Amino acid sequence: MQKNNYPKLHNASWPGVVGKGPDSEPPIPLDTMIELTANAEVDGVKFDGFDLFLFDPHMDIDSSKDDIKRMAEKAQSKNLEIGSLVAPVWTPTGGGSAMGSKEDRDRFVTQVRKSCVIAQELRALGVRPNGVVRIDSSVDPASWAEDPVGNTKLIAQTFREACDIAADYGESLAAEGEICWGGMHGWKSMINTLEAVDRPNIGFQADMAHTLLYLLGYNKPDERILPADFDWDDRETLTAGLKTLTAALRPWTIDFHVAQNDGTVFGAGSHDKTGRHCQATDPNGKLNIPVDAGHWLRDEDGTLTKRFRHICWDGCMFPNEVMMQPKTWNDILAAMIQVRDMHGWYEAE
Structure with a gap:
């Protein structure tokens, strides 16, 4: 019997950039991230592709057609495809808050448009068979909390405008579920927020490390699912909480990140504290990666949704020393293979 070959297994390139910089460790070049991804192998299985951050020093959002072609050729030379793209919608990158001034919101939408141009071109070049463009609100929770109703309306308006532009390029936008x-x-x-946007081409990006903290109500205590005295050894209660969370968010989910989390928050460089990404084999990890991925990849009856043509590993803010070790990526790939073996399917190609 043939092994499952879907969903395709991608690695994220942005751990080479996110949390790095002058106030942290130096970024890891994209070529190095691609090389580490391409070289990983477990029992003859390799990564199928990588997801791409449209952010210097990895890829300039203002890349020319020739630049985009070179990126496609770079991926193809390593027998890798490119999947979902991250739009640099934040103020330091030329974007702006989705609930900010008109100028802020216009800059946000402009960054989405530029990202969709690159996305469409990579698709036309044959290197990007699937994937979405990822966005977020580009604003902190405390600022949002000053006027939850009004600010949600502004974010939704900005996302709506971005969705309409993305539709012109045949793209969907995934809002990142990060605390x-x-x-x-x-x-x-x-x-x-998603309901307020009211567009068919917006959805949710679930990351197992980030969504775990939804259960604990970090930054939003009134939305906590697990009891305040929750014990991580209580697997039954954790599973029930994951089922509640995924039942609500799965219908919205259009992009999925496999990850591990030790139940804490962490930030590095200029990145705010969010769900701590742990190595796949971290003994402090609170998730059973292949089992808990199934809450997102199967419906409540246990039937495969087959909604994602690829899934991506996310390990943001790992130390550079960890990321430069081939074993790190082989362990990650092994975890991804477990997820696909348990929740994937086979298609003739």
């Missing part, structure tokens, strides 16, 4: 983004920092708040 450091206002209006997206709790699971109910995330759903309220």
